[in-house]
Amino acid sequence: MPVNVLLVDDEPLVRAGLRAVLEAQPDIRVVGEAADGAAVVPLVRQLGPDVVAMDVRMPLMDGIEATRAVLRGVSAPPKILVVTTFENDEYVYEALRAGADGFLLKRARPAEIVHAVRLIAAGDSLLFPAAVRALAAAYGNATARKGLEAARLTDREADVLRLMARGLTNAEIAVKLVVGTETVKSHVSAVLGKLGARDRTQAVIAAYESGFVTPA
Structure with a gap:
């Protein structure tokens, strides 16, 4: 289609x-x-x-x-x-x-x-990580850090969020973590649910705003 x-x-x-x-x-x-x-x-x-x-x-x-x-x-x-x-x-x-x-x-x-x-x-x-990072620094909100800390992500969910913030697709994340694509999708869904994010874009924004993801 x-x-x-x-x-x-x-x-x-x-x-x-x-x-x-x-x-x-x-x-x-x-x-x-x-x-x-x-x-x-x-x-x-x-x-x-x-x-x-x-x-x-x-x-x-x-x-x-x-x-x-x-x-x-x-x-x-x-x-x-x-x-x-x-x-x-x-x-x-x-x-x-x-x-x-x-x-x-x-x-x-x-x-x-x-x-x-x-x-x-x-x-x-x-998303373009450098641009989103700059936008988050300029227009982010101060409550994002508390929200992400309260989400209590597992270590693997945190890894997935970091890779999402780098702009990687589900397939690319699967290769990085040496897991299946369906496993990545499950982790992404868990991250979105815990952050209360509509989609992965909003989850990435929360990661940058909170300082969870920082420049390499």
């Missing part, structure tokens, strides 16, 4: 470029476009995309509010990939905290865009 993508950006040229890149792939299909976040929820309900590629800065409703609206108003929400010009944008960080599954720079190469969509659709997150 192809990965169905909804493009949301107020710049027609950006949407046209993303459409051209994605539709050149046999396993990806662009099912719709929107020029503002206010149109996202109705289109998601109508088109049922697997992934929403969402700009964060739009005139009527930005990508942060649109992300919240989708997660709040759709019973089985799609994955949300934030597409941004600047990786250190506070809007990006707030979108991730709101529930977006990762972010991609508009200057990314075509192969990187395709990889991002496939990765997000498969249930992994797309």
Whole structure:
């Protein structure tokens, strides 16, 4: 089955470029476009995309509010990939905290865009550790450390969270820890549950905000 993508950006040229890149792939299909976040929820309900590629800065409703609206108003929400010009944008960080599954720079190469969509659709997150660390340092909250300490992660769950924070996929974590992918999925689920995180992106943000993950 192809990965169905909804493009949301107020710049027609950006949407046209993303459409051209994605539709050149046999396993990806662009099912719709929107020029503002206010149109996202109705289109998601109508088109049922697997992934929403969402700009964060739009005139009527930005990508942060649109992300919240989708997660709040759709019973089985799609994955949300934030597409941004600047990786250190506070809007990006707030979108991730709101529930977006990762972010991609508009200057990314075509192969990187395709990889991002496939990765997000498969249930992994797309984060750039250095950028997330910088964003967490600038915009993080002071209560994150207490929350992570209270979660009482096991040693193996802590290992998994550290590798998630490095941007590794489940398959890559499995190789690192010499375990099966299903075992990694179980550990990831346990980490999310203990942290009260909607997805792995929010778990990684908590890890950086709390200081649990620090620069190498």
